[in-house]
Amino acid sequence: MIDSFAFNIPFISIFMAMIAAIITPLLPKRNRIPEKLSCWVIFIIGMLSAYLLYALTNSGQSLSFNFKMGHFPAPYGNELRAGPLEAVLSLFFSFSMLLSLTGNFSSTEEDIAPNRRQIFCVLINLLMASLLALTYTNDIFTAYVFIEINTIAACSIVAVKESPETARAALRYLVMSLVGSGLVLIAICLLYDLTGHLLMQNMHTAIQALVATKSYIMPLTVSLALITTGLAVKSALYPFAFWLPDAHGSSTNTSSAILSGLVLKGHIFLLIKIFYRVFGLDVIHILRMDTVIFILGLLAMIMGSVHALRQTNVKRMIAWSSVAQVGYIFLGVGLNTPAGIAAACLHIIVHACVKPMLFTAAGGLSNAAGHKKGLHALMGTFYSNVWAGLGLITGAFSMMGIPAFAGFASKLSLTMASFDHPVIVWSLAALAASSVLNALYYVPAVIVILTHNKNMNNNFSAPPPTRLYKISMTCFLAMNFYLGLFCMPLLRLITRGVNVL
Amino acid sequence: MNEEIKAIWRSFYDWVVGNGPRPENEVIPDEPPPDLPFTRKPKDKFSRFHEATLKERYNQWMEIHGLHMFSALYSGISVLTCIVIVSLLLATVAELPPFGDERNPANNEVIRRYVERGGKETGAQNIVAGLILDYRAFDTFGESAVLFTAAVSVLMLLGASRRNNADDEQAMKGNDSGKNFMQRGPPSVRLHTFRRDDAILRGVASLSMPVIMMMGCVVVINGHLSPGGGFSGGAILSTALILCANAYGFERVHSFFNERTFITTSSTALMIYALSKGYSFFTGANDIHSVIPKGTIGNILSGGLILPLNICVGLIVAGTLYGFYALFSEGEI
Amino acid sequence: MLEKLILNHYEAAAVILSGIGLTNLLLQRNLIKKIIGLNIMDTAVYLFLAAKGYVAGRAAPILIEGEKAGEWITNSAVYANPVPAGLVLTGIVVSVSVTAFALALTLKLYESYGTLNIDEALMKMTLQQEELEAKIEAQEEELIS
Numbered sequence: 015m016i017d018s019f020a021f022n023i024p025f026i027s028i029f030m031a032m033i034a035a036i037i038t039p040l041l042p043k044r045n046r047i048p049e050k051l052s053c054w055v056i057f058i059i060g061m062l063s064a065y066l067l068y069a070l071t072n073s074g075q076s077l078s079f080n081f082k083m084g085h086f087p088a089p090y091g092n093e094l095r096a097g098p099l100e101a102v103l104s105l106f107f108s109f110s111m112l113l114s115l116t117g118n119f120s121s122t123e124e125d126i127a128p129n130r131r132q133i134f135c136v137l138i139n140l141l142m143a144s145l146l147a148l149t150y151t152n153d154i155f156t157a158y159v160f161i162e163i164n165t166i167a168a169c170s171i172v173a174v175k176e177s178p179e180t181a182r183a184a185l186r187y188l189v190m191s192l193v194g195s196g197l198v199l200i201a202i203c204l205l206y207d208l209t210g211h212l213l214m215q216n217m218h219t220a221i222q223a224l225v226a227t228k229s230y231i232m233p234l235t236v237s238l239a240l241i242t243t244g245l246a247v248k249s250a251l252y253p254f255a256f257w258l259p260d261a262h263g264s265s266t267n268t269s270s271a272i273l274s275g276l277v278l279k280g281h282i283f284l285l286i287k288i289f290y291r292v293f294g295l296d297v298i299h300i301l302r303m304d305t306v307i308f309i310l311g312l313l314a315m316i317m318g319s320v321h322a323l324r325q326t327n328v329k330r331m332i333a334w335s336s337v338a339q340v341g342y343i344f345l346g347v348g349l350n351t352p353a354g355i356a357a358a359c360l361h362i363i364v365h366a367c368v369k370p371m372l373f374t375a376a377g378g379l380s381n382a383a384g385h386k387k388g389l390h391a392l393m394g395t396f397y398s399n400v401w402a403g404l405g406l407i408t409g410a411f412s413m414m415g416i417p418a419f420a421g422f423a424s425k426l427s428l429t430m431a432s433f434d435h436p437v438i439v440w441s442l443a444a445l446a447a448s449s450v451l452n453a454l455y456y457v458p459a460v461i462v463i464l465t466h467n468k469n470m471n472n473n474f475s476a477p478p479p480t481r482l483y484k485i486s487m488t489c490f491l492a493m494n495f496y497l498g499l500f501c502m503p504l505l506r507l508i509t510r511g512v513n514v515l
Numbered sequence: 516m517n518e519e520i521k522a523i524w525r526s527f528y529d530w531v532v533g534n535g536p537r538p539e540n541e542v543i544p545d546e547p548p549p550d551l552p553f554t555r556k557p558k559d560k561f562s563r564f565h566e567a568t569l570k571e572r573y574n575q576w577m578e579i580h581g582l583h584m585f586s587a588l589y590s591g592i593s594v595l596t597c598i599v600i601v602s603l604l605l606a607t608v609a610e611l612p613p614f615g616d617e618r619n620p621a622n623n624e625v626i627r628r629y630v631e632r633g634g635k636e637t638g639a640q641n642i643v644a645g646l647i648l649d650y651r652a653f654d655t656f657g658e659s660a661v662l663f664t665a666a667v668s669v670l671m672l673l674g675a676s677r678r679n680n681a682d683d684e685q686a687m688k689g690n691d692s693g694k695n696f697m698q699r700g701p702p703s704v705r706l707h708t709f710r711r712d713d714a715i716l717r718g719v720a721s722l723s724m725p726v727i728m729m730m731g732c733v734v735v736i737n738g739h740l741s742p743g744g745g746f747s748g749g750a751i752l753s754t755a756l757i758l759c760a761n762a763y764g765f766e767r768v769h770s771f772f773n774e775r776t777f778i779t780t781s782s783t784a785l786m787i788y789a790l791s792k793g794y795s796f797f798t799g800a801n802d803i804h805s806v807i808p809k810g811t812i813g814n815i816l817s818g819g820l821i822l823p824l825n826i827c828v829g830l831i832v833a834g835t836l837y838g839f840y841a842l843f844s845e846g847e848i
Numbered sequence: 849m850l851e852k853l854i855l856n857h858y859e860a861a862a863v864i865l866s867g868i869g870l871t872n873l874l875l876q877r878n879l880i881k882k883i884i885g886l887n888i889m890d891t892a893v894y895l896f897l898a899a900k901g902y903v904a905g906r907a908a909p910i911l912i913e914g915e916k917a918g919e920w921i922t923n924s925a926v927y928a929n930p931v932p933a934g935l936v937l938t939g940i941v942v943s944v945s946v947t948a949f950a951l952a953l954t955l956k957l958y959e960s961y962g963t964l965n966i967d968e969a970l971m972k973m974t975l976q977q978e979e980l981e982a983k984i985e986a987q988e989e990e991l992i993s
Binding site: 594 | 849852853855856857858859860863864866867870871874875899900902903904906908909910911913918920922923924925926927929930931932933934937938940941942944945946948949951952953955956967
């Protein structure tokens, strides 16, 4: 049995982030107190998640537990649920968030007006709380409420950098997100009407009974389609991803890193939970949603890279590459087997570590080039900011799937997951094609930053990277190599987590 | 006589349209002659010309960037999507459990427990209040957090930046207030201003504001006994504030409710909410006995935490809704 | 099917309303109209939920005092479903917050570009950028010469 401190960790982490968000506006603005508070809270949440993971894996048989929010048991009150998968995800989410904050500290201070920084910290804490709630929740309506918090906070951290472009990008992002959450809300209402429950387990039982008696198949299919579409819009699956490059490319580096690395992943994990815990994989297969997701994933893998090839702005290129990576995750979900979902979760983690690193590195490099974001302007910047250069190279190799880098592990596990599956030919072909396409735009970027620039503007001297930047980048690099070289225990843990999900 | 009637009419017209008071010694130009056919004023022509060029530029730009195709495709796909979604949903609705039937799946044991034991377990006469503030309190906490998120976001977008711009300009140009006002930007955005010295509005406001305030407080405080609660009561309270701002000017409200008070009350109220609900979640999950008394149903002091939570929520909602109004019309709270 | 639609006419109306809202949200170029579309969609969801809470012949879910004072009628056959009411309340608050935020962003866009049309804003942005790039190029050429 798990000890009582670890039992309370999901609740403590969500409430810590929430209370930090609420108390931040009351704090004094001087001495960067709000920033420090956010960083420390997120760090503590990460440590708590690590302890939860440790306690769960050493607890013997029962790997997961439910935490009732209030005095009332399952179908009457709200509930949280924690298992190894949730613990792993919140661990990586919080550390990735922390490193994106610390790594981009100086560029945040340049981009954001002083009187907005405090509110920026509030929004970061709220985002953290909503991500944790999306990860841990066991109640579908709670998930909807926290999706909305996530939407508003995510759009605000795009608009926090004051420029006309970000207002436009944030609006576009907001409109698409609202379409998505509207569809999710309609689907939740339909499901409530069909099952009479809002808790995931009870809905699961009711849906299984409905499918077994073949009643209400049509409404079930429609609500599944709506909820999938809604969450796909929010997690930027390809045909719905045109808002992403604007939002992620124009905002400040911290926001880009957090949005690409974490916000998309929260929604994808919610979708996985809904597939696995509300409908059940067999029902998903009967309703044919797995095929749709699989095909869209394939499309996203190819088209995201094709779009990325045409970009000249380095941040937009990385943003389009996120679309391709989201395609990988959906490919794993579309396999509709526990192994496929485990591979998808591993890729969620890998991408949550690599993409913030790439954005942080790109930010450092464009600072070294004098705030220019065009790819050609970055020529030779490796030599002025070695840490950022190393980050970009590692991230690029990782996205291409070169062995010993993080992306290789998840691509390998995706391949392994699709071996005993009839769609093996398609997924292998797409993985190969997408890797080649990734190389087509990441290799030139790497070559550009490594080329010595002879007519570089000598009278411009970029500030050297701060110590905080170096430390964060080192942590990012360490996480990457850990994921690339020693991911098997992690994959086993995720598989166990998926099995008890 | 004629002039006087004209003047009264004009001031009435101004009041209806919402213009500010006119200067006393204003010279009123003669009415322009009505437009004759086949005559066009040069200014009009120019503006049309200008419009045409802008539109041409827009079209050119759309063509260059291949957006005509894209937007046509986009509209086509959107229309198709909407038609598909609506027809699918209609087909779905036709298959849903029938309207108002008590054998529907939604009327299950959960509802039975809420109704049969809700009074005893939460102490609230209003089952919905007991449901949202006790059984499913985490959702409602999230909902207040949504409001808080929106409030800080709007404050960040509209409040801080404009004042910042004004400050910057003041720093750059000294205290040239006229110029400052011109360059502030918002005047073009501020769509209308009310007259602040309106006797009728003031009279009505002074009569109705106490009533509205009272009504709001009643709805908030009786949230666990009758329909209403923190959200609806807070909305009523905020209308009283908005009425006050319109009748007596924002400065009057500003004297007791400014940005600092807004942030402090919202944060503090939400903090009390979070801590008290956190206590109840914690005790509930760990099966510790909670010290909060439930009271007897139907009394004003009953329902455990529901009454204080309703008051907190009412404060947050009243402040936030007034804050939205002030930020949108004035650019500051 | 039509018969069933008439039986479920509140839900059908809600669905049609949400279709209208969604069409507005996707097709209107004017942002204010887009936001109005969003609100129509939300309202449709409230109508749907309210229709789901209704049970024929039952009272609103507020306990009614019994014949003796201090005694409450807690028979579940008397009251309607309270859950949809709670969900509608949450939905309303969420929609108010989202609307306010969207309007604030729209105001920002209008301040920067003087337009409420997203495409026009994009045009102005590209034109500005092109001008800026041309300026930078001219400067660089000057430097070289």
